[in-house]
Amino acid sequence: MSALLSARGLTMQFRGLLAVNAVDVEVAAGSVHGIIGPNGAGKTTFFNLISGLLRPTSGTLTLDGRDVTALPPYARTRMGLARTFQNIRMFADMSVLENVMTGMHTRLKAPGWSAVLRLPGFRAEEHAAKADAMELLEFVGLADKANGRSGSLAYGEQRRLEIARALASRPRLLLLDEPAAGMNPAETRELAVLLKQLGQRDVSLLLVEHDMGFVMDLCDRITVLNFGRKIAEGGPREIRNDPAVIEAYLGSKVAERLAKAHGA
Numbered sequence: 001m002s003a004l005l006s007a008r009g010l011t012m013q014f015r016g017l018l019a020v021n022a023v024d025v026e027v028a029a030g031s032v033h034g035i036i037g038p039n040g041a042g043k044t045t046f047f048n049l050i051s052g053l054l055r056p057t058s059g060t061l062t063l064d065g066r067d068v069t070a071l072p073p074y075a076r077t078r079m080g081l082a083r084t085f086q087n088i089r090m091f092a093d094m095s096v097l098e099n100v101m102t103g104m105h106t107r108l109k110a111p112g113w114s115a116v117l118r119l120p121g122f123r124a125e126e127h128a129a130k131a132d133a134m135e136l137l138e139f140v141g142l143a144d145k146a147n148g149r150s151g152s153l154a155y156g157e158q159r160r161l162e163i164a165r166a167l168a169s170r171p172r173l174l175l176l177d178e179p180a181a182g183m184n185p186a187e188t189r190e191l192a193v194l195l196k197q198l199g200q201r202d203v204s205l206l207l208v209e210h211d212m213g214f215v216m217d218l219c220d221r222i223t224v225l226n227f228g229r230k231i232a233e234g235g236p237r238e239i240r241n242d243p244a245v246i247e248a249y250l251g252s253k254v255a256e257r258l259a260k261a262h263g264a
């Protein structure tokens with residue numbers, strides 16, 4: 001599989017602190033790639049570098065072979081990158097359908113004034129956009145709530161609405177920042193089922209997540225950060241058994257005791 005996203009030597013320094021330190025990561029087209037690590041490891045900073053909220057101190061980022069290191073977030077969205085946030089961001093007073101449609105603005109072509117005058121070009125585009133938004137709501141299981149107020153959705157539903165809105169820009173790579181945060185086990189399982197179907201839509205995933213069961217179930221490949229550095233990378237099984245990863249999570253003392261208890 002070819003690399004859809006490639007980070008090379010990605011570094012972010014906040015005054016004296018190297019929050020992300022010379023990290024190389026390749027996200028293969030068609031894959032689900034997880035970023036994990038203990039608190040303060042640099043995951044959020046790494047994510048913000050990918051989406052363009054932060055500009056790296058050094059290193060490069062390419063999307064589909066094109067250098068996007070200096071591009072702002074909206075330009076990356078146009079090139080096929082979309083993201084959701086750790087804290088749900090939506091327009092609570094708008095309908096569920098309208099919220100999805102706000103995710104389409106980067107790909108609508110009719111000029112703004114045609115919307116004001118409601119010219120035929122705009123109306124045709126609006127019609128198509130509505131149909132697309134409905135299809136996305138069906139995909140995330142919210143079609144029956146399309147006309148309801150977004151703010152009245154249950155928490156797990158709001159998370160799915162966020163995903164539908166991010167998909168509305170037709171991304172090739174979707175970045176999910178702690179998608180399972182705050183969800184109960186049933187909602188988390190449903191979310192995993194939904195995300196696994198994204199491959200059929202040619203959407204690859206890069207996610208930061210604390211819920212290990214969810215990460216291990218969903219991801220093809222996992223990168224582990226600790227103190228800003230990449231300490232491990234591989235499939236779920238390799239990562240689960242990697243001594244450096246166990247130590248990073250549990251601390252060396254606990255890891256040693258565990259190894260002894262297992263007769264290693």
Ligand SMILES: Nc1ncnc2c1ncn2[C@@H]1O[C@H](COP(=O)(O)OP(=O)(O)OP(=O)(O)O)[C@@H](O)[C@H]1O
Binds near residue numbers: 018019
């Ligand atoms: N804007 C900033 N200015 C200064 N230091 C920062 C800034 N953002 C993050 N940091 C520091 O960079 C390090 C990495 O933080 P980051 O939030 O990326 O980690 P994380 O792995 O996402 O942590 P968590 O799992 O707790 O969310 C931390 O030491 C943090 O305090």
